Each structure stands twice: as structure tokens, then as C-alpha cells.
Amino acid sequence: MTGINDVAKEVGLSTATVSRALRNLPGVSSETRQRVVEAAQRLGYVASPAASVLAGGQTRTVAIVAPFVTRWFFATVVEGAESVLRQHGYDVLLYSLGGDQHTRRRVLHSHLLSKRVDGVLVLGIEPTDDEQEWLSTHAPPVSLVGARMAGCPTVHIDDERAARTGMQHLIDLGHRVIGYVGGSAVEPLDFSTPRARLQGYRRSLREAGLELRPELETFGHFTIEGGFEAGGELLSLPERPTAVFCASDEMAIGVLSAARERGLRVPEDLSVVGIDDHQLARYIGLTTVRQPVTQQGQIAARNLLELMQRRRLDPGPSLPPRETLLQAELVVRTSSGPVEADQSVSGERAT
Amino acid sequence: MTGINDVAKEVGLSTATVSRALRNLPGVSSETRQRVVEAAQRLGYVASPAASVLAGGQTRTVAIVAPFVTRWFFATVVEGAESVLRQHGYDVLLYSLGGDQHTRRRVLHSHLLSKRVDGVLVLGIEPTDDEQEWLSTHAPPVSLVGARMAGCPTVHIDDERAARTGMQHLIDLGHRVIGYVGGSAVEPLDFSTPRARLQGYRRSLREAGLELRPELETFGHFTIEGGFEAGGELLSLPERPTAVFCASDEMAIGVLSAARERGLRVPEDLSVVGIDDHQLARYIGLTTVRQPVTQQGQIAARNLLELMQRRRLDPGPSLPPRETLLQAELVVRTSSGPVEADQSVSGERAT
DNA sequence: CTGAAAGCGCTTACAG
DNA sequence: CTGAAAGCGCTTACAG
Numbered sequence: 001m002t003g004i005n006d007v008a009k010e011v012g013l014s015t016a017t018v019s020r021a022l023r024n025l026p027g028v029s030s031e032t033r034q035r036v037v038e039a040a041q042r043l044g045y046v047a048s049p050a051a052s053v054l055a056g057g058q059t060r061t062v063a064i065v066a067p068f069v070t071r072w073f074f075a076t077v078v079e080g081a082e083s084v085l086r087q088h089g090y091d092v093l094l095y096s097l098g099g100d101q102h103t104r105r106r107v108l109h110s111h112l113l114s115k116r117v118d119g120v121l122v123l124g125i126e127p128t129d130d131e132q133e134w135l136s137t138h139a140p141p142v143s144l145v146g147a148r149m150a151g152c153p154t155v156h157i158d159d160e161r162a163a164r165t166g167m168q169h170l171i172d173l174g175h176r177v178i179g180y181v182g183g184s185a186v187e188p189l190d191f192s193t194p195r196a197r198l199q200g201y202r203r204s205l206r207e208a209g210l211e212l213r214p215e216l217e218t219f220g221h222f223t224i225e226g227g228f229e230a231g232g233e234l235l236s237l238p239e240r241p242t243a244v245f246c247a248s249d250e251m252a253i254g255v256l257s258a259a260r261e262r263g264l265r266v267p268e269d270l271s272v273v274g275i276d277d278h279q280l281a282r283y284i285g286l287t288t289v290r291q292p293v294t295q296q297g298q299i300a301a302r303n304l305l306e307l308m309q310r311r312r313l314d315p316g317p318s319l320p321p322r323e324t325l326l327q328a329e330l331v332v333r334t335s336s337g338p339v340e341a342d343q344s345v346s347g348e349r350a351t
Numbered sequence: 352m353t354g355i356n357d358v359a360k361e362v363g364l365s366t367a368t369v370s371r372a373l374r375n376l377p378g379v380s381s382e383t384r385q386r387v388v389e390a391a392q393r394l395g396y397v398a399s400p401a402a403s404v405l406a407g408g409q410t411r412t413v414a415i416v417a418p419f420v421t422r423w424f425f426a427t428v429v430e431g432a433e434s435v436l437r438q439h440g441y442d443v444l445l446y447s448l449g450g451d452q453h454t455r456r457r458v459l460h461s462h463l464l465s466k467r468v469d470g471v472l473v474l475g476i477e478p479t480d481d482e483q484e485w486l487s488t489h490a491p492p493v494s495l496v497g498a499r500m501a502g503c504p505t506v507h508i509d510d511e512r513a514a515r516t517g518m519q520h521l522i523d524l525g526h527r528v529i530g531y532v533g534g535s536a537v538e539p540l541d542f543s544t545p546r547a548r549l550q551g552y553r554r555s556l557r558e559a560g561l562e563l564r565p566e567l568e569t570f571g572h573f574t575i576e577g578g579f580e581a582g583g584e585l586l587s588l589p590e591r592p593t594a595v596f597c598a599s600d601e602m603a604i605g606v607l608s609a610a611r612e613r614g615l616r617v618p619e620d621l622s623v624v625g626i627d628d629h630q631l632a633r634y635i636g637l638t639t640v641r642q643p644v645t646q647q648g649q650i651a652a653r654n655l656l657e658l659m660q661r662r663r664l665d666p667g668p669s670l671p672p673r674e675t676l677l678q679a680e681l682v683v684r685t686s687s688g689p690v691e692a693d694q695s696v697s698g699e700r701a702t
Numbered sequence: 703c704t705g706a707a708a709g710c711g712c713t714t715a716c717a718g
Numbered sequence: 719c720t721g722a723a724a725g726c727g728c729t730t731a732c733a734g
Contacts, residue, residue: 001466003711003712004711004712005711005712013720013721014720014721014722015711015712015713015721016713016714016720016721016722016723017719017720017721019712019713019714020713020714020719020720023713027719027720028719028720029719029720032719032720046466047711047712048405048466048710048711048712049401049466049467050400050401050402050404050405050410050466050710050711050712051401051405051710051711051712051713051726052711052712052713053401053712053726054399054401054402054405054710054711054712054713054725054726054727054728055711055712055713055714055725055726056712056713056714056725056726057712057713059401061444064445068430069420069426069429069430069433070423070426070427070430070630072421075420075421075426076421078420078445078447079419079420079421079447079449082420082445082447083447083449086454091444091446091467092444092445092446093412093442093443093444093445094415094429094433094443094444094445095442095443096429096430096433096434098430098434103437115352115397115399115400115401116400116442223630224630224631224634225630225634228634253631253634254634256634257634257635279574279575279576280575280604280631283575283576283579283604283605283607283608284608284635354727354728355727355728356727356728364704364705365704365705365706366705366727366728366729367704367705367706367707367729367730368703368704368705370728370729370730371703371704371729371730374729378703378704379703379704380703380704383703383704398727398728399726399727399728401726401727401728402710402726402727402728402729403727403728403729404710404728405709405710405711405712405726405727405728405729406709406710406727406728406729406730407709407710407728407729407730408728408729
């Protein structure tokens with residue numbers, strides 16, 4: 001494998017000069033630089049990352065930490081972030097936690113990260129206080145999507161408000177018994193998104209003077225299958241809700257499926273609304289609260305690039321962290337409609 | 352940041368012994384090993400990957416190269432592979448090519464990989480002859496999913512056969528005019544899967560004595576949206592097909608949506624069959640040819656682990672590469688049905 | 703079983 | 719503008 005010495009010999013210069021020339025550092029005559037670049041090209045030389053890192057360079061690598069990559073939202077954010085990072089010459093180390101606490105611990109709470117990457121992109125996970133403390137003292141810069149961490153830039157939508165937007169739509173349509181399909185029964189403290197959406201659901205009900213009923217709150221774990229199960233529960237209730245609001249489109253798809261299985265017409269017998277605007281949503285006519293997803297990945301990546309550059313240039317005091325709040329907007333399709341006459345009877349009872 | 356020297360000082364031993372103890376190498380008394388491990392733990396020491404690699408160790412990192420991570424198939428394979436690799440202590444560098452030739456070139460055809468990772472997992476891309484030659488001389492072991500490369504282990508289904516399975520189902524139901532939604536009009540040589548599925552479609556028609564018509568072959572780029580567009584074309588044909596076979600479930604979902612938009616009943620007016628068994632398939636009643644997906648990622652990861660281990664232990668002649676052919680099976684749901692009376696008229700005409 | 707020393711392939715002050 | 723030399727933090731023969 002050709003090393004920097006081979007290139008140095010080839011052009012009759014020191015490795016120092018070769019190193020500087022290849023990295024476009026100042027202080028190399030343009031003629032020399034050109035000769036070096038040509039020789040390197042000819043010999044097929046690429047610097048050994050390990051040696052560069054060890055000698056004090058950067059790793060040119062970023063870690064992306066996400067709970068799952070099979071969920072549409074995270075896969076899309078990863079793709080958005082990855083392309084921006086790659087354009088800037090960074091490689092991406094993927095840590096898909098898979099809900100595993102052990103892995104999470106190893107990844108977030110060990111020295112691995114700090115010596116391996118120049119920055120960390122955290123998706124959809126709210127680091128605990130312990131983790132935050134550890135990260136801020138040991139780890140390289142952190143940038144987040146859909147979560148907050150003291151002193152770090154983040155990009156997200158207002159989840160509570162997004163939920164309220166979807167709920168308001170249903171309430172405006174006259175629905176009075178509205179089921180909810182959210183994340184899981186016991187939201188861990190470190191997942192703020194599902195908590196905020198649940199809050200939004202509840203607050204909308206309260207402000208509309210509607211009753212909060214525990215049996216209307218179900219949990220779909222952000223999967224189609226989970227939504228199907230949760231939808232099944234809701235539709236089996238003695239007093240069946242006339243609408244179901246879901247914390248994600250994937251769960252909404254599950255609910256639609258549960259409705260179909262029971263022969264319910266959508267939206268005549270049941271209205272369903274989600275959050276995301278999943279790629280599938282427009283094709284199945286799902287009413288949803290759309291959030292920009294690729295864009296969140298891109299913005300988070302740019303935030304991270306900026307932090308890494310800042311740390312390189314000037315280890316002084318950092319700017320106040322940026323919080324980018326993206327707009328989510330209601331997209332009305334065919335899965336939601338007004339309460340029908342026979343439905344509103346049960347709806348009135350509920351009020 | 353605590354280094355190996357700090358640990359060595361702490362226990363009053365040489366760095367060599369500390370290094371050996373921590374990596375469980377033989378030739379260290381168990382008492383010594385225990386002291387070292389404890390000290391390392393206490394000091395929060397983790398070896399610098401860069402230094403380990405440079406000193407002759409392995410990178411403990413694997414590259415996964417995939418065209419897209421937002422496609423369900425690839426995301427699922429990645430998740431399967433990643434969890435196996437992580438269990439074995441490997442990190443994963445993700446290269447999502449995004450159909451970009453430039454990125455592809457940089458990733459597959461530069462020295463980056465060879466110095467950065469111990470192995471490469473290639474998903475859904477058939478390296479060109481040039482790339483194969485380069486990879487086999489410069490790169491670490493390669494393991495593939497859904498593609499072949501000389502001398503490398505691979506796992507995949509028989510794509511032509513999978514297509515024939517789906518097609519036979521439609522033919523058995525009496526369909527005589529069957530549309531096809533595949534990858535893209537000009538399949539690059541390096542994507543064998545779409546080509547093989549198209550072959551399967553054609554061969555099934557020929558063997559059933561049915562006519563191959565160019566206007567029945569459309570292209571959906573393996574996305575829902577692409578399937579929707581392609582489906583639209585097929586359903587606008589003067590002689591509308593009574594069935595559509597799709598090279599992936601995501602495209603089939605698009606076709607279903609196009610049918611719905613036109614008010615066509617499924618399966619009475621149109622049968623639709625896909626390949627994959629996408630997580631959504633059972634919830635929308637999609638008939639499909641199921642392939643194991645997570646499993647392909649896991650097997651490919653194990654193949655790679657084995658190769659990496661073999662290279663470590665014994666750089667001698669390697670075993671003949673393993674080709675794992677997984678079974679794909681028809682899953683009949685509600686999106687396919689027999690040709691109806693009024694349909695078969697046009698069907699008969701087509702014969 | 704343990705240690706001293708060389709070396710992995712770069713980068714970076716420091717000189718000139 | 720260029721070079722000699724130290725050093726990044728480990729691992730690995732080689733001795734003992």
C-alpha cells in the first residue's frame with residue numbers, strides 16, 4: 001500500500017511538504033503542490049486515516065445515533081444528514097440502537113465515541129442527565145433532531161402543537177370521542193416526542209371541553225403493526241370513537257387497516273389522522289400533519305459541521321446553541337370527514 | 352483523556368502487559384489481568400482506535416454500501432446486518448450511494464475503504480468488472496446481498512424464480528394481459544435484481560404462450576411514487592391489463608393507489624402482486640412473493656465476520672465462496688383474484 | 703509471565 | 719517555501 005513516503009520519494013520532497021500540499025495547507029508553492037498532487041494520483045495514494053487521526057488530525061467521521069433505521073422518519077433523516085456530511089468529506093458511523101439499553105449505554109456512555117468521531121448526531125433520543133453530563137465533558141460536538149440537550153443545537157417541530165393541529169381538525173369536524181394511538185404506555189423520559197404529542201392530544205380535548213378517558217389512549221409503538229393492534233382495541237370499545245388521532249402516519253396506517261378489517265368505512269364511520277406525511281400518505285389519502293423530514297437531517301448535519309469547524313478554529317466560548325423550529329402543517333385528504341348523523345349521537349353522549 | 356500509560360502506571364506494569372491483558376491475549380496471569388481490567392475500568396480507559404489500527408490491529412469497522420436507506424428492503428437489511436456486527440464488536444460505516452455515480456466511485460474505487468475498514472458489505476449493487484478487480488486486490492473481504500461478485504460470499508433469493516412465482520399465480524387465475532412494473536427502463540449492468548425479475552416476467556409470459564408487449568412493461572424505480580406513475584400508464588392503455596405484477600411491494604402499493612384513483616376495484620377489476628412482503632403488505636391485503644429480509648442482512652454479516660476472521664488467522668487459500676439461496680414464497684392475500692367474465696373477453700383477445 | 707524498544711504512517715511545531 | 723525530527727498511542731516481535 002503506497003504511503004506518504006513513496007510519494008515523497010517520487011517527487012524528491014519531504015513528507016512534511018507532501019502532507020501540506022495534499023491537504024491544501026498554505027506555504028506550498030503552487031508548482032510544488034501540483035507535482036505532489038499528480039504523483040499522489042499516479043501512485044494511488046490516500047492517507048491512512050488512522051495515522052492522520054493519531055498524528056493530531058480529525059477523524060473526518062461523524063456518528064449518527066438513532067433508535068431504528070427501519071422507521072421511515074429516521075431512515076429519511078439519516079439519508080438527508082448523510083448526504084450533507086458526505087458532501088463535506090465526512091464519513092458516517094451508524095449506531096442503530098434498536099431500543100437496546102445495553103447498546104445505548106455502550107454507545108452514548110463510553111469513551112468509544114470521543115476518540116472515534118469528530119461529532120455526534122443524535123436522532124429522536126433525549127439523552128438523560130447523566131448522559132448529557134458525560135457527553136458534554138467527554139464527547140465531541142453534539143447536534144440533535146427531535147430532542148433537546150443543554151448547550152447543543154437542535155432541529156424539530158413543535159410536537160405538542162402538531163398534535164393539537166391534527167386534533168383541532170377532528171374537533172372542527174364535530175368529533176367528540178377521539179381515540180389516540182401514541183408511542184408506548186410508559187414513555188421513557190428520554191423520548192420527548194411521544195410525550196409532547198400525547199400532551200397535545202390531551203390539551204386539545206380539555207380545551208374543547210371534552211372528556212379525557214384512559215381507555216381512549218392506546219399505544220402503537222410507532223409501527224404499522226402496533227397501530228393495527230391499538231386501532232383494534234379502540235374500535236372494540238363499547239362506545240366506539242368516531243375518530244382516531246395517531247402520533248405517526250405508520251400507526252395511522254395500522255389503524256386504517258384495523259378499520260378495514262372491521263368493515264368500517266373511512267371517513268364515514270371513522271376518521272383517521274396522523275403525523276409525518278409519510279411517503280405513502282398521499283397514496284392512501286391519509287390526512288396528516290406534515291413535517292419536513294429530509295430537511296431536518298440536513299439542518300442538523302449543517303449545525304454539526306459548523307460546531308466541528310468552530311471547535312477546530314477557536315476553542316473559545318461557543319455561541320448560544322441554535323434551536324430550529326420547523327413548521328408542521330395540516331394536509332387534509334380523504335381519511336377524515338365530518339361526524340355523521342348516527343355517529344354524533346354517541347358523540348353527544350360523550351360530551 | 353486517559354491513555355494506556357496511565358493504566359500502566361496505575362498498576363505498575365508495562366504498557367505491553369496492559370495491552371495484552373485488556374485484549375485477553377494469552378500469556379498474562381489471571382491475577383494480573385484482573386488488576387489491569389479493574390484499573391482500566393476505574394480510570395475509564397478505552398484504547399484509541401486510531402492508535403490500535405496504526406499499530407497493526409484491525410479497525411473493527413465494517414462498511415455497508417447500499418443504494419438507498421429509505422427503501423424498506425435496504426433499511427431492513429442494514430438493521431439485520433448491523434445488529435449482528437455490533438454484537439461482534441464491529442462498528443458500521445454507512446455509505447448510502449443515493450444513485451450518485453460520483454459517490455459510488457469514491458466509495459468503491461478509492462483507497463479509502465481499504466485503510467478504513469476490515470470488511471465491506473455490499474447491498475443490491477453488482478460491482479462492475481473494473482470495480483471487482485479493484486476491490487479484490489485492494490479491499491478487505493467483501494460480502495454481498497442481492498448481487499454477485501467473483502470469489503465473494505453472497506446471499507439472495509432467486510429473483511427470476513420469485514418473479515415467475517408471482518406471475519404463475521396470476522396466470523393460474525386466468526389473467527392473460529398482465530402488466531409489469533419494474534426498476535427502470537435501462538437497467539444498468541450493475542443491478543442484477545431488476546433485470547432478473549424482468550426476465551422472470553417475460554419468461555412466464557412466453558411459457559404460458561402469452562404475447563410480450565412492450566407497452567405492458569413499465570418502470571417504477573422501486574418507489575411508491577414510481578409505481579403510482581407506472582400504474583397510471585398501464586391503466587390508461589387502450590386494452591387495460593387485468594393484472595399487474597410489480598418487482599417490489601412499494602411499487603405495488605403505488606399501483607394499488609393508481610387503481611383506486613381510477614375507481615377500479617381490487618381484485619375484481621385489477622389484480623396486483625408484488626415481491627418482498629413489505630411490513631405494510633399484510634395490512635393492505637397485498638398478495639406478494641415473500642422474501643426473508645432481516646435474515647439476508649444477518650447471513651451476509653456472518654459471512655463477512657467469517658471472512659475477516661479467516662484472514663486474521665490464516666492468510667492462506669480461502670474456501671470456495673458461499674452462495675446462500677433463500678426461498679421466496681407466494682403469500683396470497685386479497686389483491687389478487689380470478690379474471691371476471693367481462694374481463695376475460697379482453698383477456699381472450701390478447702391470447 | 704513480563705518488559706524494553708521499535709514501529710505503524712502520518713502531522714506539526716520549530717528551524718532555516 | 720521546505721525539511722528534520724519529535725510525537726500521536728497503541729501493538730508486536732524479541733528477550734528474558
